[in-house]
Amino acid sequence: MNLYQLIYISTATSKINEDTIRDIGIKASEKNKTEQVTGLLAYKGDNFIQVLEGKKKDVLNIYQNIIVKDKRNTRHLIVYEGEISKKEFGEWGMATFNAGSYKKVAIDNDQSDESFRLQVKIEGSSFVSRLLRTYLRSF
């Protein structure tokens, strides 16, 4: 299976709080599960950065037809897209991460070791980890 990765940034149209993120995370995880798309949605202040990974057509469908049309975010900019050999965030339907407090936003029965694994990943040396850190620390 050809795997595709798309990373974009966008701006929230109104103030983001953990309830908004939880709502997006739950819906995204449900929908993405049926399409086998996984990833990470991180935010800091009004700024989102999301990594989507899966089959190219599914990733593009979610990005173009759902995310870009969602009025809760605007000014989308793709910062990377291309084929990948392995998923970076394969174990999460859609992990949501508050980079302001450096905490994973609890969705269901959040476990702290999961938060820890996510943090280790973000602190890693891969291209995506470095991109996430550079972006999120610029605010």
Ligand SMILES: Cc1cc2nc3c(=O)[nH]c(=O)nc-3n(C[C@H](O)[C@H](O)[C@H](O)COP(=O)(O)O)c2cc1C
């Ligand atoms: C920043 C952001 C990221 C989102 N990411 C996803 C996603 O990865 N997958 C998805 O299906 N929806 C995503 N959404 C869309 C919402 O969760 C959307 O409300 C939901 O998928 C549509 O569900 P509904 O129309 O059944 O309520 C995102 C929305 C925003 C604002």
